Amino acid sequence: MENKTGKYFKYAVGEIILVVIGILIALQINNWNESRKNGIIEKEYLEGIKADLKTDLDFVDYFLPLYQSRMQKYARLDSLVKVRSPEIFEIEVSKISNLTKQMGTIYPRNGSYSSLISDNSTGLITNKDLLKQIQGLYEYHYVRILLLGQELDDISTQIQWETRLDFRQNLSGYTFEDYNTLFASLGILDRNVKKYNNRLYGLKEHINKRIEFIEQELNNK
Numbered sequence: 001m002e003n004k005t006g007k008y009f010k011y012a013v014g015e016i017i018l019v020v021i022g023i024l025i026a027l028q029i030n031n032w033n034e035s036r037k038n039g040i041i042e043k044e045y046l047e048g049i050k051a052d053l054k055t056d057l058d059f060v061d062y063f064l065p066l067y068q069s070r071m072q073k074y075a076r077l078d079s080l081v082k083v084r085s086p087e088i089f090e091i092e093v094s095k096i097s098n099l100t101k102q103m104g105t106i107y108p109r110n111g112s113y114s115s116l117i118s119d120n121s122t123g124l125i126t127n128k129d130l131l132k133q134i135q136g137l138y139e140y141h142y143v144r145i146l147l148l149g150q151e152l153d154d155i156s157t158q159i160q161w162e163t164r165l166d167f168r169q170n171l172s173g174y175t176f177e178d179y180n181t182l183f184a185s186l187g188i189l190d191r192n193v194k195k196y197n198n199r200l201y202g203l204k205e206h207i208n209k210r211i212e213f214i215e216q217e218l219n220n221k
Helices: 002-082 086-090 093-100 111-118 128-162 176-219
Strands: none
Touching: 002 086, 002 093, 002 111, 002 176, 093 128, 093 176, 128 176
């Protein structure tokens, strides 16, 4: 009886050990599957953010030459006024009025990043330094460029409103004093255009760095 009891006890212990091992293996497999699924989702987020950033980069590259051209045009006209060159009176109205128009400002594509935040999925990004870099871009650099862009649009709208009558007149009747007044307002706009242009160059550098970091992370997956 003692031998039988001992055998049953050993058998029961063995069964328990096998069950525990089975549970641990099942848990490990489940964890592996969850990790694999999370890795796939993480990759999708990173790919989406990278695609959005590349689109933003295209917009930045589109706007930069426009701002460069506008600054050059303003500098030429302003120099004519400063030296009181009669050539200023020969310039078409449109070339001056165009300087007051809104050039257009960048509105970042943030669909993938917004989904990452709204889905509360930032924990899926395993590289926390990369996550910090992405968050800094969207929540600091993009916010700054949006605020500056809005300020630039507001200044442009105000100058267009203030000078709307001037641009309906025949410029041949203008005096240098008229131009001084006009270019004082345009000078304010020009300074903000330069500020925005410089900010765009900085933003381009930040976007390129984030794209590079994301690509490195994807290559390591």
